[in-house]
Amino acid sequence: MVECSGFCMRCVRLEAELEREAADADAFAGAVLELWERLARAAEAGLSDEAFRLEVLSVIESFRELLTTMLENTTQDTVY
Amino acid sequence: MNVQAGTKFSELLSDASVGASLDYLLLQMRYKLLLEDYKSLKRQYGQMHADYYALCRSAIIGSDELLTVARVLDERCTTDELYRKFVSTLFDLLDEATRTLDSGALRSYVRDVVQQFRARLALEAFQQSE
Numbered sequence: 001m002v003e004c005s006g007f008c009m010r011c012v013r014l015e016a017e018l019e020r021e022a023a024d025a026d027a028f029a030g031a032v033l034e035l036w037e038r039l040a041r042a043a044e045a046g047l048s049d050e051a052f053r054l055e056v057l058s059v060i061e062s063f064r065e066l067l068t069t070m071l072e073n074t075t076q077d078t079v080y
Numbered sequence: 081m082n083v084q085a086g087t088k089f090s091e092l093l094s095d096a097s098v099g100a101s102l103d104y105l106l107l108q109m110r111y112k113l114l115l116e117d118y119k120s121l122k123r124q125y126g127q128m129h130a131d132y133y134a135l136c137r138s139a140i141i142g143s144d145e146l147l148t149v150a151r152v153l154d155e156r157c158t159t160d161e162l163y164r165k166f167v168s169t170l171f172d173l174l175d176e177a178t179r180t181l182d183s184g185a186l187r188s189y190v191r192d193v194v195q196q197f198r199a200r201l202a203l204e205a206f207q208q209s210e
Contacts, residue, residue, distance in 0.1 A: 025160040032167050040194045049183035056178050056190060063171045067164065 028070050035059050035066075104185045107177050111193060114173070118166045122159070170197075 042055040170193070177189050 021160070025163075028160075029163070036194060036197060039190055040198075043187055043190045043194065052187060053178060053183060056174065056186065060171050060175050060178070063167070067168060070164070 024070065024073065028066070031066050032063070035063055104181055104189060107173060107181070107189060108192065111170070111173055111196075114166070114169050115196075118162070121162055 038059050039056065042052055042059075045052075047055065174190070174193070177186055181189060
């Protein structure tokens with residue numbers, strides 16, 4: 001049996017990683033919700049057809065940028 | 081289009097309004113299938129976690145603290161990844177909708193998807209609070 005008080009290097013590193021992952025995931029989910037709210041507002045705002053389509057495309061583009069940033073950060077920061 | 085008895089399916093498809101409606105229905109169907117896949121995968125992950133813990137408990141691998149941290153980390157990584165894939169596919173469908181649907185249908189589609197997404201979030205929040 002490996003004895004550990006929970007403060008060994010591995011545990012501390014895992015906990016730090018966990019906190020970072022949780023913060024990143026919450027930030028990502030929050031940003032996705034904001035994009036979703038933008039879509040909802042655009043659908044109700046009475047925009048012209050062209051303006052509405054452009055806003056939807058802009059939201060999609062923002063999501064792709066968000067995803068790319070998120071994945072880049074995940075790759076760079078992974079401790080394992 | 082006024083559909084008469086005996087109208088061929090190929091004639092129906094050649095009508096622009098019917099074609100647009102089919103595009104809309106297909107996108108809706110794929111959105112629903114995506115939701116079902118997501119729910120199913122979440123269930124599978126739940127089972128995988130249960131199996132993983134059973135293995136951890138039966139093997140002597142370390143302290144409870146380490147196990148707890150690894151458990152939460154593992155859960156978060158898999159469900160976060162699943163969520164990322166889910167919303168990515170959702171935005172891919174939306175992208176396709178902007179290319180295939182006319183403006184009125186696109187507006188309806190966006191309203192539907194936003195409404196269903198909100199309902200799903202509300203349901204998950206309710207289930208977590210139980």
